[in-house]
Amino acid sequence: KLPPGPWSLPIIGHLHMLGNLPHRSLQDLAKKYGPIMSLRLGSIPTIVVSSPKAAKLFLKTHDANFASRPRYQASEYMYYGSKGMGLAEYGPYWRHTRKLCTLQLLCPSKVEAFAPLRREEIGLLLQALKKAGEEGQVVDLSEMIYEMNEDITYRMVLGCKRDDRFDLKGIIHETVLALAAFNLADVLPSLGAIDIQGITRRFKRNSKKIDQLLETIIQDHEQARAAKNTRSTTTGQQGHYHEEADFVDVLLSLINKPLNPNDHNEKVPLILDRENVKAILLDMIIAAYETSATTVVWTLAELLRQPRVMKNLQQELESVIGKDRMVDEFTDMRKLAYLNMVVNESMRLHPIAPLLFPHESINDTTVDGYNIPKKSRIIVNVWSIGRDPTAWSENAEEFYPERFMNSNVDLLGHDFQLIPFGSGRRACPGLQLGLITVRLVVAHLVHCFDWELPTGLQPQDLDMSEKFSISMMKANHLLAKPTYRLHM
Numbered sequence: 001k002l003p004p005g006p007w008s009l010p011i012i013g014h015l016h017m018l019g020n021l022p023h024r025s026l027q028d029l030a031k032k033y034g035p036i037m038s039l040r041l042g043s044i045p046t047i048v049v050s051s052p053k054a055a056k057l058f059l060k061t062h063d064a065n066f067a068s069r070p071r072y073q074a075s076e077y078m079y080y081g082s083k084g085m086g087l088a089e090y091g092p093y094w095r096h097t098r099k100l101c102t103l104q105l106l107c108p109s110k111v112e113a114f115a116p117l118r119r120e121e122i123g124l125l126l127q128a129l130k131k132a133g134e135e136g137q138v139v140d141l142s143e144m145i146y147e148m149n150e151d152i153t154y155r156m157v158l159g160c161k162r163d164d165r166f167d168l169k170g171i172i173h174e175t176v177l178a179l180a181a182f183n184l185a186d187v188l189p190s191l192g193a194i195d196i197q198g199i200t201r202r203f204k205r206n207s208k209k210i211d212q213l214l215e216t217i218i219q220d221h222e223q224a225r226a227a228k229n230t231r232s233t234t235t236g237q238q239g240h241y242h243e244e245a246d247f248v249d250v251l252l253s254l255i256n257k258p259l260n261p262n263d264h265n266e267k268v269p270l271i272l273d274r275e276n277v278k279a280i281l282l283d284m285i286i287a288a289y290e291t292s293a294t295t296v297v298w299t300l301a302e303l304l305r306q307p308r309v310m311k312n313l314q315q316e317l318e319s320v321i322g323k324d325r326m327v328d329e330f331t332d333m334r335k336l337a338y339l340n341m342v343v344n345e346s347m348r349l350h351p352i353a354p355l356l357f358p359h360e361s362i363n364d365t366t367v368d369g370y371n372i373p374k375k376s377r378i379i380v381n382v383w384s385i386g387r388d389p390t391a392w393s394e395n396a397e398e399f400y401p402e403r404f405m406n407s408n409v410d411l412l413g414h415d416f417q418l419i420p421f422g423s424g425r426r427a428c429p430g431l432q433l434g435l436i437t438v439r440l441v442v443a444h445l446v447h448c449f450d451w452e453l454p455t456g457l458q459p460q461d462l463d464m465s466e467k468f469s470i471s472m473m474k475a476n477h478l479l480a481k482p483t484y485r486l487h488m
């Protein structure tokens with residue numbers, strides 16, 4: 001038997017029940033039909049998972065069967081015929097690219113190597129805020145945080161944050177918007193050829209622009225590498241031409257080589273080609289583009305709504321760091337226990353991917369007595385799990401970081417009541433990078449400044465509405481007035 005679910009309409013199935021904030025609509029439905037629920041979105045059989053216990057069954061017990069992704073038009077058009085990693089179906093290509101990304105781009109030593117870049121970009125944000133504070137201005141904190149996060153991302157992935165030859169930020173914004181749009185063809189594939197929403201045309205237009213951008217940047221890197229190599233033969237020096245190699249450098253050092261040289265089972269080894277490189281670069285940009293910034297904005301909004309928690313955090317920062325120097329990523333972060341609780345609590349209530357990214361089942365299987373057909377789409381409602389009163393007690397809707405005191409629950413994916421980065425084979429490979437960025441930016445903003453809401457706005461009246469897009473952001477920008485508080 002299939003899991004229970006509501007009656008569906010012809011053709012559209014349950015699409016009309018999703019609304020603008022599907023995580024909330026699905027939570028309401030799960031209250032009626034249970035933590036493993038069956039829906040049909042267009043023509044796609046869909047299973048919605050809404051409790052920690054059920055999430056464990058899908059993401060741990062039966063993880064291997066649910067580790068694939070549905071086919072999306074976006075993956076086909078924007079990612080060079082599904083050559084990215086995040087949307088790739090489960091199989092050798094995904095496995096090898098994921099390994100490459102985890103070991104070469106997102107490994108702890110690489111995350112650490114970008115610490116000076118983070119320091120520089122956070123420094124620029126703090127300077128701008130200090131100046132605004134001296135002039136008594138209210139700032140658009142959302143905009144400033146997103147901009148800084150983008151600059152960190154572009155420098156880390158591409159080695160630059162602007163280019164005189166093209167509108168780097170504009171092209172990437174357009175790409176993100178195209179990828180975030182709800183595409184009917186993904187749930188009603190028969191509509192794909194008609195392109196009612198004009199999305200296929202948009203993908204085609206956009207993929208050309210993004211390809212030109214990536215191609216130009218790759219060629220710059222190739223020329224720089226060639227120049228460096230000529231120099232190294234004369235001086236006998238080896239190594240990269242930058243102090244810290246950006247992601248383009250790393251991928252170019254692996255291009256035209258087998259994706260996994262140690263896998264002797266494959267008859268024809270998969271070779272990393274130029275399109276793979278461009279698809280992976282785009283994957284990294286999209287994955288890092290706004291995720292950490294969205295979490296920082298939610299955290300600051302919660303802190304502004306809860307002056308008690310803001311004060312506790314400031315006290316912790318003051319006792320560990322004092323007021324005569326800035327937070328240091330290497331020496332201070334692990335001592336900031338309350339900061340970690342604040343970030344955990346923010347990600348519990350505001351996971352940036354409230355429904356993870358849909359998974360797809362590989363074979364027919366049985367879970368908890370229910371039949372789950374092959375090629376079902378699996379939606380894990382992490383947002384609803386984070387607010388489940390049976391897992392989090394009656395105050396589950398409240399922002400209360402102290403709930404993590406003397407608790408072993410963490411964000412790493414083994415506690416199924418808190419999985420903002422997912423869990424299992426498809427869990428976020430950028431977890432360390434995302435988490436350090438969030439913790440570091442929040443620590444600096446709270447350590448360096450006292451924050452006030454714009455005149456007349458009371459903490460309890462701060463708007464916390466959500467907007468469902470590539471990440472679930474705060475619908476309205478966070479505005480606040482900074483006052484610098486350090487003695488330096």
Ligand code: HEM
Nearest residue numbers: 086287288291292353356357420421422426427428430434
């Ligand atoms: C606060 C920051 C971040 C959060 C909360 C987050 C969360 C997530 C979530 C929920 C998923 C989907 C898991 C699933 O489908 O089961 C995911 C996937 C992914 N994330 Fe992150 N992420 C963050 C930052 C980053 C960063 C900085 C990068 C890399 C630059 C990154 C790279 C990826 C990739 C490549 C995937 C797809 C993995 C796959 O399909 O195998 N993420 N992330």
